[in-house]
Structures are given as C-alpha cells and as structure tokens.
Amino acid sequence: MGLIIENISKKFISKHNQMHALEEVNLNINDGEFICIVGPSGCGKSTLLNVVAGLEKSCEGRVCLNGNVINGAGPDRAVMFQESALFPWIKVIDNVEFGMKMAGVPREERRNRALKYLKMVHLTKFQNSYIHELSGGMKQRVALARALTLDSKVLLMDEPFAALDSQTKTILQIELQQIWWETKKTIIFITHNVEEAVLLADRVIVMSANPGKIKKEFNIQLARPRKFESVDLTYLVADIMKELISEVEKVAKFEYDSDWNMEADTILSDIDNNLGAGL
Amino acid sequence: MITIWELVYRLTVDVLGIWKPYVFPSPIEVFKTFKHLLSNNILIVAIIASMQRIIIGYLISLILGIVLGLVIVRYKYIDENVSALILGIQTLPSICWLPFAVLWFGLNDSAILFVTTIGSTFAITIAIQSGIKNVNPLYIRAAKTMGANGLNIYWNVIMPASLPTIVSGMKQGWSFAWRALMAGEMLFATVGLGQVLIVGRDVADISQVVAVMIVIILLGLLVDKLIFGKIEANIRYRWGLNSN
Numbered sequence: 211m212g213l214i215i216e217n218i219s220k221k222f223i224s225k226h227n228q229m230h231a232l233e234e235v236n237l238n239i240n241d242g243e244f245i246c247i248v249g250p251s252g253c254g255k256s257t258l259l260n261v262v263a264g265l266e267k268s269c270e271g272r273v274c275l276n277g278n279v280i281n282g283a284g285p286d287r288a289v290m291f292q293e294s295a296l297f298p299w300i301k302v303i304d305n306v307e308f309g310m311k312m313a314g315v316p317r318e319e320r321r322n323r324a325l326k327y328l329k330m331v332h333l334t335k336f337q338n339s340y341i342h343e344l345s346g347g348m349k350q351r352v353a354l355a356r357a358l359t360l361d362s363k364v365l366l367m368d369e370p371f372a373a374l375d376s377q378t379k380t381i382l383q384i385e386l387q388q389i390w391w392e393t394k395k396t397i398i399f400i401t402h403n404v405e406e407a408v409l410l411a412d413r414v415i416v417m418s419a420n421p422g423k424i425k426k427e428f429n430i431q432l433a434r435p436r437k438f439e440s441v442d443l444t445y446l447v448a449d450i451m452k453e454l455i456s457e458v459e460k461v462a463k464f465e466y467d468s469d470w471n472m473e474a475d476t477i478l479s480d481i482d483n484n485l486g487a488g489l
Numbered sequence: 490m491i492t493i494w495e496l497v498y499r500l501t502v503d504v505l506g507i508w509k510p511y512v513f514p515s516p517i518e519v520f521k522t523f524k525h526l527l528s529n530n531i532l533i534v535a536i537i538a539s540m541q542r543i544i545i546g547y548l549i550s551l552i553l554g555i556v557l558g559l560v561i562v563r564y565k566y567i568d569e570n571v572s573a574l575i576l577g578i579q580t581l582p583s584i585c586w587l588p589f590a591v592l593w594f595g596l597n598d599s600a601i602l603f604v605t606t607i608g609s610t611f612a613i614t615i616a617i618q619s620g621i622k623n624v625n626p627l628y629i630r631a632a633k634t635m636g637a638n639g640l641n642i643y644w645n646v647i648m649p650a651s652l653p654t655i656v657s658g659m660k661q662g663w664s665f666a667w668r669a670l671m672a673g674e675m676l677f678a679t680v681g682l683g684q685v686l687i688v689g690r691d692v693a694d695i696s697q698v699v700a701v702m703i704v705i706i707l708l709g710l711l712v713d714k715l716i717f718g719k720i721e722a723n724i725r726y727r728w729g730l731n732s733n
Binding site: 264265283285287297298300341360 | 628630631632633634635636637646649650652724726727
C-alpha cells in the first residue's frame with residue numbers, strides 16, 4: 211500500500227532539442243512517510259510532483275495510490291504550490307472551505323472544519339480578510355489549511371516556502387513538522403534547500419538532471435522534533451550536499467558558457483593580487 | 490460654471506449680438522424649457538421609452554454576448570474563424586447598422602432595438618473572451634487538485650477570476666448601446682429622448698436641444714455611477730487594487 215511511482219518517464223520535445231525531464235523514476239512511499247526531493251533546477255522534480263498530482267501526464271509508467279492507478283487530479287492528493295494559488299475574489303474562510311464545497315459538504319460542517327484548520331495554522335483572526343490583506347507567510351498558511359481540509363492521505367508540496375523570507379520560512383518549517391506529526395499524512399515535499407529537506411524528511415531523494423533520475427536516497431534517522439542547530443543535522447546536510455553539488459555544477463555548466471567552472475569561481479583570485487604588500 | 494455661461498450668453502447674444510439666440514442658449518432658458526418639458530410629461534415619457542428600449546436591448550445583448558463569448562472560448566475552431574470577424578464588426582460604429590436594420594425590420598422600434606443590441610453585444614463578447622483567456626492557470630490547477638471539475642471550475646473559478654475584465658466590457662457595452670439608441674431615436678423614433686432632441690432642432694429651439702443633451706448626460710452618469718461604479722469598486726476592494 212501507500213504511494214507507488216512505477217517507471218515514470220517524461221520527455222519534453224521542443225523545436226531544438228528533446229529533453230528527458232524524467233527517466234524511469236521508481237519510488238515506493240509508505241503511508242505517513244515524509245519524503246523530500248532535492249535536486250538542481252530543471253531536474254524534473256516539479257514535473258514528478260505534477261505527475262503524482264495528476265496535473266501532467268507521464269509518457270510511460272504509472273503512479274498508484276493504495277492500489278488505484280492515478281488518472282487526473284483529485285482531492286485524494288492535496289497540492290500546495292510555490293505561490294499560494296488562493297482565490298482573491300473570496301474571503302480567507304471561503305478559500306479554506308473551497309475543497310469541501312466542491313465535495314458537497316454541508317455549510318455548517320464546512321465552516322466548523324475550516325475554522326479548525328485555520329486554528330491549526332493560527333489564522334482564525336483573519337478569516338474574514340481578503341487574500342491581498344495577508345503577508346506571504348500568511349498566504350502559505352492559508353494554502354496549507356486549505357490543503358489540509360481535503361482530508362487526503364497524501365499532501366504534495368512544490369517548494370511551498372521558497373518565496374518566503376528566511377524567518378517566516380523557519381517558523382513554517384517547524385510548524386509543518388508539527389502538523390505532519392499530528393495529522394500523519396504522507397507528504398512529498400519538493401525543495402532546493404537541503405537543510406529544509408533534512409529537517410523535515412524521513413527520506414531525502416536526490417535527483418540528477420537531464421535525464422531526471424533518482425540519484426541517491428538518504429534515510430534521515432534523527433529524533434524529532436528536529437532543530438536546525440543540531441550537529442547531526444548539519445553533518446547529514448554536508449553529506450547530501452556532496453551528492454548534490456556535482457549535479458548543480460552539471461546543470462550550471464549546461465546553462466552557462468563552457469569556460470565556467472565552479473572551483474575557480476569560489477575563490478576571488480586575481481593574478482595581480484599582491485596580498486596587501488606595500489601597505 | 491452656470492454663472493459664466495449666463496454671462497457669456499448676455500455678452501455675446503444680448504450686448505454684442507455676435508450670435509443669434511437660436512445658436513447660443515442661456516441657462517435660464519434651458520432651465521425653463523426643462524421645466525416645461527417636465528410639466529407636460531414629454532420628458533418623463535421620453536425617458537421611460539428610452540430606458541425601456543435600452544434595458545431590453547442591453548439585456549438581449551448581455552445574453553447574446555455572453556453565450557457567444559463562451560462558445561468562442563469553448564470551441565477553438567469557432568474562435569479561429571469568428572474572432573477576427575467580431576473584432577472587425579466591433580470597429581464598425583453601431584449606427585452604421587441602421588440602414589441594414591431598416592431594410593430588415595422597417596422604420597419601427599425593432600430596428601432601433603436591433604441597433605442598440607448590436608452595439609454592445611460584441612463588446613461583451615470580446616470581454617468574455619479575453620477575460621477567460623487571461624485567467625491565471627494556477628487557479629485552475631489548484632481548483633482541480635481540490636476536486637473541482639468541468640462546470641464547477643467554470644462557475645467557481647473561471648467566472649469570478651475573469652469578472653474584472655467582463656465588468657469593464659459590460660460597461661463599455663452599455664455606453665455603446667446608449668449611443669446607438671440615441672442615434673437610432675433621432676432618426677425615426679416616435680417617442681424617446683433622441684426624438685425630443687431632434688424635435689428641438691426642427692423647431693430651432695436650442696434650449697430644448699441642450700436640455701435634452703443634459704438629461705442624456707445625467708442618465709448616462711447615473712447608470713455608470715450607481716450600477717457599474719458600485720460593482721467595480723467592490724471588485725477593486727476584493728482584489729486589493731485600491732491604492733491605499
């Protein structure tokens with residue numbers, strides 16, 4: 211049982227070249243597991259998430275949730291995007307209720323449940339505000355509440371905190387850990403940030419780019435609740451970074467001019483540097 | 490403003506005699522004519538007749554415009570073939586439809602109604618089309634992941650998301666319809682504001698002409714402020730488009 215990703219491949223064909231966004235990705239995710247996927251930009255991690263969400267179709271392979279093949283988007287897999295994707299024409303509380311309204315939940319029950327989840331993200335005070343009145347962090351909280359109301363077993367998160375400032379991000383990461391602990395959901399979380407991945411995940415998947423493949427898996431066996439200050443966390447981050455850095459370099463080399471080199475650029479070298487002699 | 494107007498009238502017409510009284514009206518005369526037109530019910534009857542025409546014509550054009558817009562958005566084939574044509578027709582001033590309408594319907598109310606309707610239909614169609622096409626796809630994706638489908642997405646996401654564009658199209662349509670109606674009434678209506686206006690010209694009564702013009706302006710302003718202004722203010726507030 212759980213979420214099974216079988217042999218997913220996807221190609222994007224443009225005029226100039228053919229890109230392997232995903233190639234034979236296999237992944238078994240247990241119920242209640244927190245998975246983080248990290249990788250350089252363009253490695254297809256968002257594509258993978260969209261395939262699982264049912265928003266994009268893969269060329270080959272299939273995704274099964276509890277034995278059923280996924281075919282299209284549905285409320286059994288809640289999704290949180292990098293932008294909050296909240297609707298500006300309705301109030302916060304109505305945004306949170308949207309999924310339940312689609313499911314035909316009666317008004318009274320809808321309101322109660324929406325309030326419960328708004329409370330979980332600490333925003334009951336803003337229930338009658340419109341979206342533009344919220345800060346970036348608040349918007350993502352509302353989006354999280356909206357995703358939670360679907361009561362799905364699976365929650366897919368596509369870099370949800372990437373656009374936030376670092377303080378807000380830290381608070382939300384700690385809270386997400388807490389909420390996951392309370393709700394026991396299966397979470398797939400896409401991120402660029404390795405520290406974030408190690409803080410949150412049971413398993414960190416490192417992907418390589420072009421073709422987008424799973425490069426390595428790391429089991430994170432640290433006690434929870436985890437903290438950024440922990441030395442073990444830093445150690446694991448360094449470990450994963452080593453794996454990731456070569457991928458990042460590969461992508462960067464592909465995108466920049468061929469004379470670009472990560473090693474050289476890390477030192478501010480200058481042949482005329484006299485090291486301060488003659489001061 | 491009115492004082493300046495009266496002063497200009499006194500100076501140019503009474504004292505200097507540059508203009509004849511039938512060329513330049515005095516505000517007092519205009520006001521008197523206005524009262525006169527009110528007291529013998531000509532104005533009220535004309536306003537009611539014109540409002541009746543525009544409401545019917547506008548409602549028809551709303552329905553037609555929305556249906557046409559939705560059909561165009563839904564079927565790519567129709568979009569490719571009809572969109573350019575609609576854009577072309579849109580640039581045609583609606584009064585140019587009048588000869589066409591007269592041949593079709595004869596010199597009667599239906600012709601005026603036709604011109605009024607056609608004036609605003611395409612403005613509304615174009616607004617629906619561009620409003621829907623410019624909906625942020627992220628909203629639709631989000632709605633899909635929350636279990637919305639087909640008609641639900643249309644009703645709960647696409648429509649409200651494109652409402653700002655649609656309302657401004659409706660407003661534009663209203664003003665097109667109003668202009669077309671006045672033009673139509675001036676040519677051959679038996680009753681209506683445009684007809685009162687043209688009677689004023691026929692009897693060389695500039696005061697009546699100006700009085701009716703003011704009424705037409707006021708009515709246009711009234712609808713704009715009371716109906717569309719309110720809706721637009723509400724939308725701006727919800728979307729956070731007010732400057733403060």
